[in-house]
Amino acid sequence: MIKLIAIDLDGTLLTDDKQISARNIETLQQAKAQGVKVVLCTGRPLNSVVGHLETLGLTEPGDYAVTFNGGLVQKNDTGEILSKDIMSFEDVATIFDLTQELSLPLDVVSNETVYRIQPQPAAYPSLYNQLNSILRFEDRTLAELPQDRDFNKMVCAIEGDYLEQQLPKIPASFHERYNIVRSGERLFEFLNKHVTKANGLVKLGQILGIDQSEMMALGDEENDLSMIDYAGLGVAMANASAEIKEMAQYITDSNEEDGVAKAVEKFVLNETP
Structure with missing residues (x-):
């Protein structure tokens, strides 16, 4: 039953x-x-x-x-x-470096707040605020990010064609360390491995x-x-x-x-x- x-x-x-x-x-x-x-x-x-x-x-x-x-x-x-189950500031820094290399925007979700990590790729700005407008968004550089917060997940929100192109470029070591999942046509996420x-x-x-x-x-x-x-x-x-x-x-x-x-x-x- x-x-x-x-x-x-x-x-x-x-x-x-x-x-x-x-x-x-x-x-x-x-x-x-x-x-x-x-x-x-x-x-x-x-x-x-x-x-x-x-x-x-x-x-x-x-x-x-x-x-x-x-x-x-x-x-x-x-x-x-x-x-x-959350993520650390060190995880944020590691993933931000990767997204910069791959020309991907990164949004870091901490409870009810989304930190739009700057700079974003000029040609590929984040679409996350369009997909979740009810959340509170703040622009921060990595250095400005509060390190004592709970970081729940990290999000890359971009057009589907570009997402398809960039996803395969994520190294295997990141898949071993994090749970990386696609959660929508224009969205994929980095999560705690568990x-x-x-x-x-x-x-x-x-x-x-x-x-x-x-x-x-x-x-x-x-x-x-x-x-x-x-x-x-x-x-x-x-x-x-x-x-x-x-x-x-x-x-x-x-x-x-x-x-x-x-x-x-x-x-x-x-x-x-």
């Missing part, structure tokens, strides 16, 4: 215009009413998804989220951090006493791959990457066609005890 539904946002729960459909809202509220934990698993910080949590009715005691691609596990009502959405679900499952066999995960992009593989039931969206579809046990309809609701109706609401 499914006791926890882990859901990615962009390309999964959200439509292309970043809304949650009425059918998805109603279905997930029904699942919660049946005692199922509905958990948003996102690369974003908690404060940037509060509106979606409120829409779904997931801001009460006992509601949780996996944020920063698994870097944090948090209580939705208070923001209390139950599990944390940070994955699956690891976030492992920790939340330990807190709640829910086994991986009792979890259902839905996603569409590379950063969802770990939780699709980990959960007892991995569900790919029709618009998901080929790799996600190959890993999943079930393929639902697209994010534009209430794919989340249809999968939850099939495997949770219509499930007989």
